[in-house]
Amino acid sequence: xxxxxxxxxFALNLDNDPHRLLEKLSETHPVYWLHQDICDGxxxxxxxxxxxxxxxxxxxxxxxxxxxxxxxxWFEAFHSQALLYQN
Numbered sequence: 001x002x003x004x005x006x007x008x009x010f011a012l013n014l015d016n017d018p019h020r021l022l023e024k025l026s027e028t029h030p031v032y033w034l035h036q037d038i039c040d041g042x043x044x045x046x047x048x049x050x051x052x053x054x055x056x057x058x059x060x061x062x063x064x065x066x067x068x069x070x071x072x073x074w075f076e077a078f079h080s081q082a083l084l085y086q087n
Contacts, residue, residue, distance in 0.1 A: 008046035012039045030081040037072045 012035060022031050038044050038053060047053055053064030060068070068074070 010044050010046070012042055012044050030084045032074075032077060032081055034068075037068050 014035070025031060035044065045053065048067060051063050051067045052061055053068065055061040055064075
């Protein structure tokens with residue numbers, strides 16, 4: 001197995017329909033921007049700490065999700081976002 005996974009990294013692209021939809025939605029609902037946890041502003045990373053973040057195009061792997069969730073305290077982040085939207 002190749003130990004250098006940098007060739008799998010990719011450019012951050014926010015010029016797409018799903019992102020525009022989420023931007024519009026964020027005007028009235030809280031949105032958690034996952035790319036802020038995965039990308040550095042220009043480049044998105046396919047792996048971190050020797051863990052592949054993605055299962056396939058657009059879906060996090062279980063291991064990647066666990067790593068990112070623990071590192072970025074997703075439970076608390078998502079919980080606080082949900083509390084902002086209580087009716």
